[in-house]
Amino acid sequence: MEIVDLTITPEILDKLIWKHNVTESEVRQIFLDKPQYRFIEKGRYEGEHLYLALGAADSGRYLSVYF
Template structure:
């Protein structure tokens, strides 16, 4: 799975910053880097499922980004946050 473009909704951009202090650049760092992507659940539309991408920003933050993957390789951002302790431990184990 490869993300070619990110779709930003203004209310999600604001939520990411206000609630989680995530910048758009940090989300892009994760999705355009080498994230570990995990299926979360089937979407409401065929072939548009929810995924979680785990990765690190250029500043070193360990983040998990939730997005809907579209057929045209676009990612509609739903949410994002810092990984919790267990998620970070799993991420670091997979990187080795």
């Protein structure tokens, strides 16, 4: 799987910071460093499935990112 663009809405960005203490930069680093992808479930609409990306940010933190 290749991710070519990443859009994070302001609402999700706020949640990442206040609830999970994760920065936008850390999330973007996961996708730039060839994460492991897992299919989670089929979405209601074609092409809108739920996936999990697993990887480490430059900070050394291991993150799980659902998208």
